[in-house]
Each structure stands twice: as structure tokens, then as C-alpha cells.
Amino acid sequence: MPYPFISAVIPAKDEAMNLPKLLDEVVASLTGLCHFEIVVVDDGSSDNTYSTCEDWGKSHSDILLTIVKHQRSVGQSTALLSAVNQAQGKWIVTMDGDGQNDPADIPALLEAAAQQQQSHFCIAGFRHNRQDTEWKRFQSRFANAIRQAVLKDGVKDTGCGLKLIPRETYLALPYFDHMHRFLPALIRRLGGEVAVVQVNHRGRWGGTSKYNALNRAWVGLVDMMGVVWLSRRARNPLIEKISQSGANE
Template structure:
């Protein structure tokens, strides 16, 4: 694959005014020497100053920012889809807005992506040393084991918000609520490749999580059944050869 020409960091965020400034400061600092870098913030119906804080931070660092606000919350997957559609980069990096993902890991994702040999792929982050409560880590391990047993996506931590994929790949995927947790499986359904990169994980320092046992695990089982159905119904042809065109219509070609 040729090298990427531009990169968009897409961050869905809701009520993260106390985290988003620090996160963007880190992102613009890490990527300051990369001219094709932009950040897309999607404020998913926040009731605080998340978007205003993001704008002030981008101005202070001279960074390129696309700022989008939903009039009401539609969830992380919907916000992510809005951001990717508005992004201008050829490649997309996604990241949670709570500051637990580390922008310092972006270069490692880029290095791995540059070695991919296919058009459709996903580089998935793996939070080996998670900085969450025991109960939250237990829920995540259970969900990941159940998902991998049925979908065989080969990703140990699909809930990690830090991922990289071509924008064109994302736009081919079917989309639904909670789809962001199934991006690797859906990319595999396209015939694409998956790679896993171990990434840093940090404790949340402000705000509250938007997920609980219901919407993280049990609702995920319903979504997984839907993804299994989608994958079983998906047919990706394997192209084994092409034929050139002589430029003459077969009905008018002279003997």
C-alpha cells in the first residue's frame, strides 16, 4: 500500500469538558510535525462546554479542527459515523474523548498501517494493562471472550477506542448503534485484514463513564447476533483476473 496522504483523528465526546482540552493538547503535540493532521470532534449532545473547550485548545495550538455538535445524543457509534463522514483524511484514527486513550500511541498505529498490503484493514488497539475497576475489566473480558468465540475476529480488546482504518473502508461498512465495537469483525467481513497493536491505557481523571453492565455486555449480545447474521449474508467475490478493452465495440469491429 502507498503511504497515506492525510490523517484525521475522530473523537466522539459527550460531557468531557474536563478531559478534552488535555487530550487535544497531547494530540497536537504528538502530531505537530505532521502537516496532514486534523482533529474532528463530534459533540454528542453535551450539556457542558466540551466543544467550546476543544475550539479554544485547537486555536491555542494552531491545530486544524472540525467541530460538530449533535442537537441530542445518539450514542458513540452515531457520533463516530458523523465524524468519519465529515473528515478529510484518507486514514482515520478513532479515540475516546475521556482521556484514557493515549495520543502518543498514534505513531505506532501509523507504522503498522504502513505495512498493510491490502486495501481494507483495521489496526486495533489492545489495552493489555487496563486502568479500570475490577468489575469493569471483568465485564470487558467476558464480552471479548464471548464475541471472539462467535465472530472469530482475532481482536482481544474490541472495546478499545483507539483504532486506525482507511476512511474508504469505513464507508463500506453497514452501520448501526454500537457498531463501533464490531469494526474489526465487519472489516473481516469485507475480506480485509486486522492487526493488533498494544497501546497505553490511563485512568479516567474527570467525568463519568457512559457505559454500564447493561449497555456494555447484555445489549452487546443482541448486537453480536445481528453482526453474525450480517457476516453470514455477506458475499465478497474473489477476483482472479481481468480483461483489457480494445476500445472497439464488439458489434462494430470489422473482420
């Protein structure tokens, strides 16, 4: 296999109607390309998200599937961290559970990741053909323009859930609620590289979005200032030499 072991991680809340098809697509995109697993985190769903994934796993016993259920909803960033903590892969591929991210784009992310020279990096998806309302697209363009002016992380579309990050890199990031919106900037803070890959975007298959203009705008502004604070105080030493002597008995 040309790529290391991959963990596809999916945070989900009330996505029972979307997950079976999405899981099928993940399998189709990675089979024959790499060894992989899927980790789904049910973030306190009120529907049968967990049992739906269990049923899917029973009918796909050849696929390594881990399902984590939160007792109550704690948000997407915490759900992602739960998934990464359970994951075994060298590289993590994140995606939303609503079907809007297309798993067929994962091979392009893997190809871009294989070209990276840095140990810390992020391959970020850029949705070139947004299947959202004009109002939602306007909100996204406005928010991304402000974020880019402040953070200068080199990513036009930080809201795209489809990203590839080494597991070691993800676990080295400072954790806070809503951190998933700032992954490229946080990885640059580590001295890592960020590459952007154009990806497909689809309309939500079913269910309703968990976000609106108000909760995105206010929380995003507060968190962005926090990321600026973290970035300005980052220190990444360049180690010139390391020597050891003696032997352990």
C-alpha cells in the same frame, strides 16, 4: 512525511474537562510525523464541550480542527460516523474523549498501517495494562471471550477506542447503532485484515462513564448476533478481468 493525511476523530459527550489536554496530546504525537487534522463530535453534551473545543481551536490556529455538535445525543457509533463523514484524511484514527486512550500510541498504529498490503484493514489497540476496577476488567474479559468465540475476529480487546482504519473502509461498513464495538469483525467481512498493537491505558481524567454492565451486556448480545448474520451473508467477488471500449465525447 512518511504517512498519508491523518484524521484523528474524537466522539465526546460531556468531556469538556478532558478535551483540551487530549487535543494537546494528539498534536504532540502527530506533529512532524504526518499532516493531520482533528475532528471532534459533541454528541449532545449538557456541559460546554463545544465551546471548550472552540476556545482551544482559537488558541491553536495552526491546527486544522473541525467541531460538530449534535442537537441531541445519538450514541458513540453515530457520533463516529458524523466525524468520519466530515474527515478529509486517507486514514482515520479513532479515540475516546475521556483521556483513557493515549495519543502517544498513535505512531505505533501508523507504523503497523504502513505495512498493510490490503486496501481494507484495521489496526486495533490492545490495552495491556487496564486502569479500571477489577469488576470492570472481569466484565471486559468475559465479554471479549464470548465475542471472540462467536465472531473469531482476532481481537482480544474490542472495547479499546484507539483504532486506525482507512476512511474508504470505514464508509464501506454497514451502519447500525453500536457498530463501533464490532469494527474488526465488520472489516474482516469486507475481506480486510486486522492487526493488533499493544497500547497504553489510563484512568478517566474526569467525568463519568456512559456505560454500565447491563447496557453493555444486553445490547452487545443482540448486536453480536446481527454481526454474525451479516458476516455469513457477505460475498466478496474476486474480479478476474475488466475491459472497456469506446470513448466518451
